[in-house]
Amino acid sequence: MEPVTTNEMKHRHIPDNNRSHNDNRNAPEPEIRVENPNDGALSGLSKGSIISIVLFVVGCFIYLAPKDVSCSMENAENRDFERYYGLGGQTNPFTKATADDCQSDIIYRPALPQGILQSDNSASSFLTLAPYGTGKTLIRCKYNQTLSPTKYFPVLILNKQISGYLETFVKKIETNTTVCREKNCLKDWTENEYGQLLLSSLVTRFIEVFPKMSNTELQPLFELSIEKQMRLITTIISYYSAVGTVELETFVNRILGTKYKTNEIQHQYMEKGVAYNEKLYTHFINEANRLLALDPNPTRIRLLYGVIAGQQVKNQFENIQLEENIFNDLRELTLFFRDKLHRIPVFIIDGIDENEYFFQNNKPNKDSLEAFCRTSVSNQIITQVMANNFHLSMFYPKIGDFKIEDAIGRVDKFPVYEIKWTKNSLFNYADYVLRHMNEKASYDRCKSLPNFETLVNYSDKSIPKYIDRLKTPRMLHYFIQELIIQMNNDARHASKPFIATVENVVHAYANAEKRFVKN
Known part of the structure; x- marks a missing residue:
């Protein structure tokens, strides 16, 4: 018998309807296979395989298509x-070119000081030194954004705010401010003026957010004795630096449950039978003038006098001394925030490399800049930082061979970071x-x-x-x-x-x- 070819074997497995039943008696049993009628010509492939092939073909077409x-x-x-x-x-x-608007979501951390942006988003006190354009503003933005508003009270002090205090200081000690920008008119700037800058910035920021605070948050204020309330009000009014007194009136009246209006002060206290005391009012004006970094706004002082006279506590405040008590007032207010409001103040200072008193055409006025920087790390300031009364986070420019870190008594407790690329x-x-x-x-x-x-x-x-x-x-x-x-x-x-x-x-x-x- 001749061997059967593969092709013939295949034909034998396929029944032929034209043959009789007897013709198939000796044929092998046909292969039984269950077929899905929906598979059509690709019945041997799964649906997943078909989809993969289609996607592959389409992908190849897109990839190979000429561009x-x-x-x-x-x-x-x-x-x-x-x-x-x-x-x-x-x-x-x-x-x-800059991150001044703080909208950038790109920050390359490996090249920036690792000690600033903590994994737990905590605040700290430090000095960052870096040349112009190296990323101080960017890291300051990220640092500020990470601070929890329930744990901290950030106070951002930028070039605009700093300029206001410097301008006031210069006007009080010099008549020609144009000449002053070209020489060291800040040679008499002391730690007291820097303390005024911090205290005033804290007060002004607090009054800005005060209307949004609930009575529950402010309960510690309501629970103070009248004497402590008046001391707090005196600090707030004396160091407030924004324009106008409406916000101050809101603060005073909410705390005391009163209705003081600055333009009606004289009428209000006369109704109470309290005689006007020109000597006491003048004393308040003179004390305000001694704060060289602050504008002695007479309207603001009128409100302060009216409140003290109206609350009949003139005897306790007739010998008030503001300039001598700057750091004591700073300590008292920051401790109130920390211990009563449970929000630690964090002073964040940046932008002095844009200030016209310190830089002109990117050239530093070294004497003025050094005088300002040294006062920011003075013993009075660092002592309060070390006591955890507040955090001081400073982003300063690096200038020549001036080493501000040499003016810091405790570098081990107050670190200095440098940004180098x-x-x-x-x-x-x-x-x-x-x-x-x-x-x-x-x-x-x-x-x-x-x-x-x-x-x-x-x-x-x-x-x-x-x-x-x-x-x-x-x-x-x-x-x-x-x-x-x-x-x-x-x-x-x-x-x-x-x-x-x-x-x-x-x-x-x-x-x-x-x-x-x-x-």
Whole structure:
């Protein structure tokens, strides 16, 4: 018998309806298989396999589809850095040179002092020194944002507030403020003036949030004796620095259950049969004038006199001395916040490198700056910090060879941090930002953002000498802003669109350097 071929074997397994029943008597038993009528021609595959194949084919089509048309530099609309890398709809972090608005969600922690942003979001006292544009504002923003409002009472003191106190001080000791900005008019600025700045900032911030506080939160105020309430009111009114007295009236009347109005003070206390005491009022004015960093607002003093006269406690306050008791008043008020309101005051000071008394065209007035910085770490201040009355978190500029840390008696208890950037840390920061942008880029981009070295074509031997001169994040931001402009202009003729050429880098660096010096 001749061997049966494979093909014939297959035919024998398939019944032929045209054959008679007898023709199949000697045929082997047919293979039995249950088929799903819905599988059709792909009956041997599972549904999951079919879906995977379809997705694979579609993916390959998308991946292999030519992009020459949609990303061609022949189309003017494509000659745009953000369009090419799919950045539309998101903010390019490099286009913001500063973090003054505190809206940035990008912070590269490895290059910043590790002791500031604690894992438990706790406050601490420290001095941070850093040159211009190195990230002080950014880390200050993050530090302030992490502080729990139920545990701390942050008091942010920036250039605007500092300028107000300095301006008042200068007016009281100098007649020509223009000349004063060009020399050391702060040579007489002492720890007392710095204490006024802290106390006044705390008072003003408290009055700002006071209307939003509930009676439950303020219960410790209501429980004070009348004498302590009046001492507190005296401190509040004397050191309040904002314009107007309406907020002060609200505070006084809510605490005392009264209806004092500054413009009706004289009428109000005369109705009570209390004689006007010109000598006592003058005494209050003179005491206010002795606070050299504060404006002696007569309207505010009138309210203070009216309240003291109206509450008939003139005898206890006729010998009041404000200037001699600055640090005692600061201690009493901060302890009240800490022990009664259960919120520790945290003074956060930043922005002095923008102050016209300390810097002009990025050039420091070294004498004035040193005088101010030394008073901020004076013995009277540090003693209260060490006693945990409050936290003092300062973000100061680093200037030349001046070592403010030498003025701190307890560096072991009051740490000093420095922000220093190296080439490697700056490159790492740039890659960190580029990765963040890539994660948010649109799907239809022409290309993913490369790393920083590829973007600036660092492998070209003519380029590193410019890139390596970038020393701070701010300078890096200026450079990339200018580089994008250069690459946009050259996109049509570039051999590699939006990868920098030597000419792009040279012009971008020159423009960035001008902006950095100017700002």
